[in-house]
Amino acid sequence: CASSCSSSITGVISENHGGNGVENLGNVHHQFQKLLTELKKPTDAYELNIANKLYGEKNFQFLQEYMDNIKKFYLTTVESVDFNNAAEETRKKINSWVEKKIKNLFPKDSLTSTILVLVNAVYFKGQWDTKFDKKNTVEKEFWLNKDTSKPVQMMKQYDVFKFSSLEGMQAKILEIPYKGKDLSMILLLPDEVDGLQKLEDQLTAEKLIEWTSSQNMSDNFVDLYLPRFKLEETYDLKDTLRALGMVDVFNAQTANLSGMTGNENLLVSKVIHKSFVEVTEEGTTAASSTAVDFQMKSSPAYPFHCDHPFLFFIKHNKTNSILFLGRVSSP
Known part of the structure; x- marks a missing residue:
């Protein structure tokens, strides 16, 4: 099995947590900003692309402060899409964004009744x-x-x-x-x-x-x-994140993402992770x-x-x- 360390997804969720969640995180957002900036420095030695993207239901309003913060700390934005009336088209759109090496991140019919999708894509090719x-x-x-x-x-x-x-x-x-x-x-x-x-x-x-x-x-x-080896794996990280203590955001009774929308009618329904690593004589498509x-x-x-x-x-x-x-x- 293989996994890319997509901790920035957790960070983006943490950024929108209501109550005192952000206070407890201290300077973690600043550290992610520093790390992403360092990793994105241009180089001819290898290809390393790390990108975050949020797709939000077009009729759902997100707070400007939240959108400003994720742009500042995680170098990402919220793109408005129509999950209600064009779920299949939206699924293809998201898959297209990450398809350089990760094929079909979301399978067919997996995005019905969705309000928000957070996607983290990491691609590395080095000699x-x-x-x-x-x-x-x-x-x-x-x-x-x-x-x-x-x-x-x-x-x-x-x-x-x-x-x-x-x-x-x-x-x-x-x-x-x-x-x-x-x-x-x-x-x-x-x-x-x-x-x-x-x-x-x-x-x-x-x-x-x-x-x-x-x-x-x-x-x-x-x-x-x-x-030589080639690994490609897909994981539903919901149970894994729960085991690590990230519990409230998956429960309708306890989820508090008011820092994102101003209300508490939002929860995380699934977290899907897919990774691809290939190692050959030339190097890693890692x-x-x-x-x-x-x-x-x-x-x-x-x-x-x-x-x-x-x-x-x-x-x-x-x-x-x-x-x-x-x-x-x-x-």
């Missing part, structure tokens, strides 16, 4: 700083569990990478930089074929930051095997000096063979932000 040589790609077995395997196209690279062995976690971690080195893919590989669940159970954002810090990871010569290089080659290479389930993260290095994360259990 590896050092590409994998296609001539080295071979068919190898990927172990789904201790008893079952499947043949996959396994890419190979023998080079210097930032690497660390996480002894207490029975896992190891590797960073593969993208061209320009503003972004990297982080691979988190358990030592055991069936060790991923244990690793996921102990994983936290704080631990990931610690593991990927310059104090923990160092340049080492690594024998890397990484399968330098050492001579002296150091010589020293590394004189040392034994660390094996990093992703031939069993592992986690990956695509990270923006300057802001230390995770843009995508996913689990590869059957490439």
Whole structure:
């Protein structure tokens, strides 16, 4: 499975929460504004598009203050559409806006009786700083569990990478930089074929930051095997968000989005997330000096063979932000 970290959707909802919700959020909106501005800086090294869009029923009135705030903090606007009389046309319109890589975000007949749709689209295409040589790609077995395997196209690279062995976690971690080195893919590989669940159970954002810090990871010569993979998943995040404590907005009795409209007759009915990630020899559709290089080659290479389930993260290095994360259990 794969997921883009579309926390800005939660932020947009938080921005319109009535009562003291915005006060409790502190400067979170300013932080999102700062992050989105940083991520949108033009570059030739990779393509990264992050966009938010709101589609509101044309007969529903939204407060000007709310519209000003989402434009300021989340770089988005509300577009008036006709959900009541042209739901299918509106569905096609929304899907068209995100269809560069995400096909059919909303299935047919999914937008009847809708007042507002919040859409977050994230698209990333980057080339590896050092590409994998296609001539080295071979068919190898990927172990789904201790008893079952499947043949996959396994890419190979023998080079210097930032690497660390996480002894207490029975896992190891590797960073593969993208061209320009503003972004990297982080691979988190358990030592055991069936060790991923244990690793996921102990994983936290704080631990990931610690593991990927310059104090923990160092340049080492690594024998890397990484399968080509393509992941496309669709999720209804309603239950997930409820489990994280976002409960009131889904309940007609407790929802208070008066900061958006001036009244309390609005609630969130569904949150759909769809993601697409493809990894090849060229990169993702997600330098050492001579002296150091010589020293590394004189040392034994660390094996990093992703031939069993592992986690990956695509990270923006300057802001230390995770843009995508996913689990590869059957490439």
